[in-house]
Amino acid sequence: MSEMLRAPAEVKYADELDYLESVDTGPKPFSWRLSPRMVRLFVLGSERADGLEREIPQKWFGDRSFVERSIVTLASDRGLLLIGDPGTGKSWLAELLSAAICRNSTLVVQGTAGTTEDHIKYSWNVSMVIAKGQSRESMIPSPIMTAMEQGVVGRFEELTRSTSDVQDALISILSEKYVSIPELNDDNIVFAQPGFSIIATANSRDRGVNDLSSALKRRFNFVRIPVVTNKRSEAEIVRFRTEELLRRHRIELDVPPTLLDILLQSFADLRAAAASATSDDEKLESALSTAEQIGVLEDAILHSQFFGDRTLRVETLAGSLMGSLARRNPEDLAILNKYLHGVVEPRAKQNGEGWAGFLDGGRQAIASLS
Amino acid sequence: MTTATAPDDPHRTTGDGSGTAGAGVAAGPFGALREQLTDAAATFAGSADALAGILAGIVDDVDRALGERLEIFPVCHHSPASALAMVRRLRHKQPKVIYLELCEDLQPLLGELRNCRLPVAVQAFASELDGFPAEWGPLSVVAPVTEASAEYQAIAYALETPGVELVLVDRSTDHVFQWSPRDDAGPAGATGPTDDAGPTDGTGPAAVTASTGGAGEQAALHGDAVGVEIGDLRPRFAELEAYLLHHGKVRHWSEWWDQYVERPLAGADHDTYRQVMVLIGSLFRRLRPAGSDRTERDEDRERYMWTRMREHLAASGADPADCLYVCGAFHAASRVAQFGLDSPAPDFAITPRTGTRWRYGLIPSSHSAIEAQFGLAPGSVSIAAATWTKAVSGSGLTPFRLDGQRGGKGRGRRKVAAVAAPTGPMADRLSGFLAAPPPLDGLDEAELRGWCVDIVRLARRNGYLASTADAIAVFETSILLAGLRNRARPTPYDFADAAVTCIEKDVVPGRRDVRRLCEILLGGDRIGQVGYDALPPLARDVLDRLQPLGLDLEKRTIGRALLDLHATPALTGCSDLLWMLRHLLPADAVRPIMGERRLGHRSIQESWDLALGRHQRALIELGYEGVTVEQVLEQRLRRAVRGTDATAAGALAAVEDAIRLLNSPRLVDELGARAVELLATERTVDDAPEVLRRIRRLLAHHRATAPALPAWCEAFVTTGYAHYCTLLPTAFVEEETGVRQVGAMLGFLFSMESLALSLGCDRSQLELAVAQSHPESPAKVALLWAARHQLGLLPLAELRERCAELLANPLVVPAFPRYLSGFVHALEPVPGLAPFVVETMSTAFARLPDPVLLPWLPTLITTLREHGPELVPLLVREAARTFPGTLPELDAWVPPWLAPAPTPTPSAVRVGPVGQVHTLLAAHPAAVEAVAALLGCDGGWSTPQATPAGPSESALVAAHPDTVEAVAALLGGG
Numbered sequence A: 001m002s003e004m005l006r007a008p009a010e011v012k013y014a015d016e017l018d019y020l021e022s023v024d025t026g027p028k029p030f031s032w033r034l035s036p037r038m039v040r041l042f043v044l045g046s047e048r049a050d051g052l053e054r055e056i057p058q059k060w061f062g063d064r065s066f067v068e069r070s071i072v073t074l075a076s077d078r079g080l081l082l083i084g085d086p087g088t089g090k091s092w093l094a095e096l097l098s099a100a101i102c103r104n105s106t107l108v109v110q111g112t113a114g115t116t117e118d119h120i121k122y123s124w125n126v127s128m129v130i131a132k133g134q135s136r137e138s139m140i141p142s143p144i145m146t147a148m149e150q151g152v153v154g155r156f157e158e159l160t161r162s163t164s165d166v167q168d169a170l171i172s173i174l175s176e177k178y179v180s181i182p183e184l185n186d187d188n189i190v191f192a193q194p195g196f197s198i199i200a201t202a203n204s205r206d207r208g209v210n211d212l213s214s215a216l217k218r219r220f221n222f223v224r225i226p227v228v229t230n231k232r233s234e235a236e237i238v239r240f241r242t243e244e245l246l247r248r249h250r251i252e253l254d255v256p257p258t259l260l261d262i263l264l265q266s267f268a269d270l271r272a273a274a275a276s277a278t279s280d281d282e283k284l285e286s287a288l289s290t291a292e293q294i295g296v297l298e299d300a301i302l303h304s305q306f307f308g309d310r311t312l313r314v315e316t317l318a319g320s321l322m323g324s325l326a327r328r329n330p331e332d333l334a335i336l337n338k339y340l341h342g343v344v345e346p347r348a349k350q351n352g353e354g355w356a357g358f359l360d361g362g363r364q365a366i367a368s369l370s
Numbered sequence B: 001m002t003t004a005t006a007p008d009d010p011h012r013t014t015g016d017g018s019g020t021a022g023a024g025v026a027a028g029p030f031g032a033l034r035e036q037l038t039d040a041a042a043t044f045a046g047s048a049d050a051l052a053g054i055l056a057g058i059v060d061d062v063d064r065a066l067g068e069r070l071e072i073f074p075v076c077h078h079s080p081a082s083a084l085a086m087v088r089r090l091r092h093k094q095p096k097v098i099y100l101e102l103c104e105d106l107q108p109l110l111g112e113l114r115n116c117r118l119p120v121a122v123q124a125f126a127s128e129l130d131g132f133p134a135e136w137g138p139l140s141v142v143a144p145v146t147e148a149s150a151e152y153q154a155i156a157y158a159l160e161t162p163g164v165e166l167v168l169v170d171r172s173t174d175h176v177f178q179w180s181p182r183d184d185a186g187p188a189g190a191t192g193p194t195d196d197a198g199p200t201d202g203t204g205p206a207a208v209t210a211s212t213g214g215a216g217e218q219a220a221l222h223g224d225a226v227g228v229e230i231g232d233l234r235p236r237f238a239e240l241e242a243y244l245l246h247h248g249k250v251r252h253w254s255e256w257w258d259q260y261v262e263r264p265l266a267g268a269d270h271d272t273y274r275q276v277m278v279l280i281g282s283l284f285r286r287l288r289p290a291g292s293d294r295t296e297r298d299e300d301r302e303r304y305m306w307t308r309m310r311e312h313l314a315a316s317g318a319d320p321a322d323c324l325y326v327c328g329a330f331h332a333a334s335r336v337a338q339f340g341l342d343s344p345a346p347d348f349a350i351t352p353r354t355g356t357r358w359r360y361g362l363i364p365s366s367h368s369a370i371e372a373q374f375g376l377a378p379g380s381v382s383i384a385a386a387t388w389t390k391a392v393s394g395s396g397l398t399p400f401r402l403d404g405q406r407g408g409k410g411r412g413r414r415k416v417a418a419v420a421a422p423t424g425p426m427a428d429r430l431s432g433f434l435a436a437p438p439p440l441d442g443l444d445e446a447e448l449r450g451w452c453v454d455i456v457r458l459a460r461r462n463g464y465l466a467s468t469a470d471a472i473a474v475f476e477t478s479i480l481l482a483g484l485r486n487r488a489r490p491t492p493y494d495f496a497d498a499a500v501t502c503i504e505k506d507v508v509p510g511r512r513d514v515r516r517l518c519e520i521l522l523g524g525d526r527i528g529q530v531g532y533d534a535l536p537p538l539a540r541d542v543l544d545r546l547q548p549l550g551l552d553l554e555k556r557t558i559g560r561a562l563l564d565l566h567a568t569p570a571l572t573g574c575s576d577l578l579w580m581l582r583h584l585l586p587a588d589a590v591r592p593i594m595g596e597r598r599l600g601h602r603s604i605q606e607s608w609d610l611a612l613g614r615h616q617r618a619l620i621e622l623g624y625e626g627v628t629v630e631q632v633l634e635q636r637l638r639r640a641v642r643g644t645d646a647t648a649a650g651a652l653a654a655v656e657d658a659i660r661l662l663n664s665p666r667l668v669d670e671l672g673a674r675a676v677e678l679l680a681t682e683r684t685v686d687d688a689p690e691v692l693r694r695i696r697r698l699l700a701h702h703r704a705t706a707p708a709l710p711a712w713c714e715a716f717v718t719t720g721y722a723h724y725c726t727l728l729p730t731a732f733v734e735e736e737t738g739v740r741q742v743g744a745m746l747g748f749l750f751s752m753e754s755l756a757l758s759l760g761c762d763r764s765q766l767e768l769a770v771a772q773s774h775p776e777s778p779a780k781v782a783l784l785w786a787a788r789h790q791l792g793l794l795p796l797a798e799l800r801e802r803c804a805e806l807l808a809n810p811l812v813v814p815a816f817p818r819y820l821s822g823f824v825h826a827l828e829p830v831p832g833l834a835p836f837v838v839e840t841m842s843t844a845f846a847r848l849p850d851p852v853l854l855p856w857l858p859t860l861i862t863t864l865r866e867h868g869p870e871l872v873p874l875l876v877r878e879a880a881r882t883f884p885g886t887l888p889e890l891d892a893w894v895p896p897w898l899a900p901a902p903t904p905t906p907s908a909v910r911v912g913p914v915g916q917v918h919t920l921l922a923a924h925p926a927a928v929e930a931v932a933a934l935l936g937c938d939g940g941w942s943t944p945q946a947t948p949a950g951p952s953e954s955a956l957v958a959a960h961p962d963t964v965e966a967v968a969a970l971l972g973g974g
Ligand SMILES: Nc1ncnc2c1ncn2[C@@H]1O[C@H](COP(=O)(O)OP(=O)(O)O)[C@@H](O)[C@H]1O
Pocket: A059, A060, A061, A062, A084, A085, A086, A087, A088, A089, A090, A091, A092, A093, A201, A228, A237, A241, A290, A291, A294
């Protein structure tokens, strides 16, 4: 299992989850594997006051009340909808929660314009139907139906991207808590077992793509996840994800703290610039989310590892940053160029440390891009 | 990740020696609090030694405070537990003297509290400073008083019980500012909006979730006053607070306090109460950053208070055993040498107050204003108030209340026998802290269910699609959340979170979001009101004088007043007062809906929206400036023209206001004279357009209303004439001076010319000034040409020729729009040029080749829009007159400037009034010539003998009678 390209949370943190389950004495709702308090502890990390022998690191960063509200929602009979800008860690939180609650975060439906009712109910294995006729064996249950049968958490990513037909089907699943299979004569109803719940995510940037009906909204509790603007938490997220990445690629590489500062600062600068821009042309296309930051660092690390001399340099970081943010030529390039000239250059002159290298690297990257 | 530097034993705490606080203390009502505090101490102490020092020190502090001969009663603001403990103590001890931590000079005001509905704030205000940097002014200090506070209990007890003396012992408001650092912007900048609240830098614990839904108005009730509060108890640096919040698993300070202190303390006895409060105060004190200004100020205040108390005891001979010293828990743990009645330390040298004249009053406050000022989470003061009400009814205690206090429920003041509180032995200092039974905290199930139903109803009324199912969900979620957060029963904070989770969706349908609705539900913002008797004389006077309107002006709603001054002339006084208030108060306080008062114009009917109740603070603060509105207005107008940044235009505005609002010729003359002085010393002409606009208006007004111009007007015209003549050549060349400004100067010079000349000015001054002007920028060149044309030095034909040359020269063509813009500005001083400007533009369009013209057009439009928006209409009107209105006409149309000079046919012209006018015109030919030139009529002057009224003149006069009449008035004829 450890050879997976990217292990799901329940695999990656199997040790921790086993340990927590072994010390958990709190009451557990339904078929939950952990009590709500332990779920919170798994997601947000342990304190000394929790009195555990083993330190549990924090995995999701943000206001604890978001996590608490999410957990109690799952213990009630409503679905949980995490809504927020892209890259705010909604999917990650959903994964962590389902891993902690039922050790299965992989029952996922991806919402797209092409998602059909089959994707959330069931479909048929055509060759088996031809051979044996329609029966429960020849039926392929969707991840959601599987979650119902097992009484675990099913996930629905990007709910607003799916069409209203799909949303309607979801309403009946969430309210009636069963799915009927009219094609079969008997054994034709799948009931949701206790513990079944749904965590959906929705991107607030493309709200209106397929606006949720009020009937569906009523069946979900909304938890809005804001963009992290606090530099310290953001630094923690980036550091956390990077360490994980290094481990995953088995890379021995140091990410110097000054470099991390430069990354965070440059994003903060660019966000401030985007906030004061008056038209879309003056704004980078990128949302400048934390996830994007991680992406930049990841790219820089991989680049240094495989094409460089295995030390992470600020020039490389600058190159990765320009490369990932310059999506439109000439608009984005112009903005980045202006940023280098107007902000980075004075800073490099003032306190050379790092920023001079950033300037060089950035200039080179822009020259090669334009 | 923040990892605490683990001490060997986190639980080895304050109990060392006494043996009562060994391991296993996590039990009991205060277990959680102890754990919180010791963890924090361990983290911030730095080393195990330092930690041991801190913990021993805390025990010392508690001993010292509790052992003091003068009983110290530590309090915390907005803490119902504190207020409840106070009630119990007062009933039991019945002290004779109460020393209170509050600015001593506020004492006389406290009696006025009974005339108010709480919360109100006691205010000290000074606008004329003496001994403080002038730029600090006005100085303002507010101390809000809420009903659910320990200090209100102490005040009410002292004022209502015969023979009890209340002594305020904290430094005076004057000292608040004396002790402010003097470096930068002002006291507010230096101390933040509050003098006493917790970390106020923006980076502080950011856990306070701002709630949308505009409570802005109520939150701004205190204006930008410096806030002081009794009983501030909050970590003194952001990291400590952040640490406590993080480890306490709560979102903001109020919630931390509620969970870890308030609820466990609710049932505590006197000793336990005091121990816990001093302990917290001591810890925060010991962990505060060393050597900050604030620390020094705190300690000076403590020295001050102890000195005052000793002085009072010595003077009054009171027995310390009968006294109670009420102060913030922070000050109870003080280490200053003056602490304690038996301290041998010399008294603190109290500096005299400055010469600043302080004025005192009460202003309305509100829960949200207090929250905003002291950095508390929105809704927390309201929740404290609700908790207080509930705790009072549950405890069987009767709180103290000032006689006649308005608002709240009129509880009877029945005397309750003193509750006998057990006085436990001192040595056993922390056992109560640990051994009391777990209190019943949180909400009753029935109460919670009620809230769930109410929030759904409230949400529906605010546009949410909420249903009974939501009420059930909120109930269930509240309980789940409380369980997750380790609380036996849900707190209001859990309830609010649950409601947000279950009801809030992606958009807020109305003005208020669910969190705000919860705040409203849990007591809502309470807004205080200052009663009539506690108002300053000016405010009472205003209310009295507006009585005839028949509105209840103390209400917080908007009242509509209708004044028919024709039918009820007696209301004129109200109208006058309203216009003055309009000038002095914020725009929303008194707003005219119909009617206006301009120079020389009063409306017969007026209607007003009055919200004086809602703007009580503004009215009260006006009362600090004077006894009547007239007096304040006069002072303000005087100040406006005397200040260092006063300008001539501003002074003219003040003159106008004085005429409009005060009808005091003496003041008008004074202000006008000042305007002349200001104009003469002005070095820039930036304000020239404004000056021109205003003086024109004032001249017209005076001419219409008085036989002769006031002396200052004449002086202004002659001074202005000389002044602008002198500055003209520089203004023409200086780059910083805009075309608009030069245009306005010329406007002044030309339109005031005849008056100025009649008052003894010399025309050659102007001619000389124009001759000395050598502008370079195209716009100003055009302006100069126009001026010379006006002076008769440049005939129209020549002007036309020059423009033609410009258009013919490809090198100059790109600059042509700027010439045009100059001409447009010339319309101000030389309105007669309008036809010519239209002509020039048309010619430009006709003559320029497309490749030049097309890119040129946008520039033209933007230039026009930028430089002369007010003159464009004039131009458009002229163009409308010039160009044909219909298509067929266009075919036959010949531009007037290409047509042969028209010979007017007398028969076609209606002959205007002749007799008198003619005599007049004949007597003053210069004026008619000027007017004719101005209006673009160059028909020539026909001899009066031949034809009594030349056809072109009479045509002119007939077409523009107003002008001639004005001229006639000007010359005193007619
Ligand atoms: N608050 C957070 N805590 C931890 N990781 C985060 C957080 N926000 C973003 N990330 C990181 O960013 C990555 C992308 O986040 P994701 O969950 O896919 O965002 P979303 O679903 O909101 O678009 C995650 O894998 C996670 O590593």
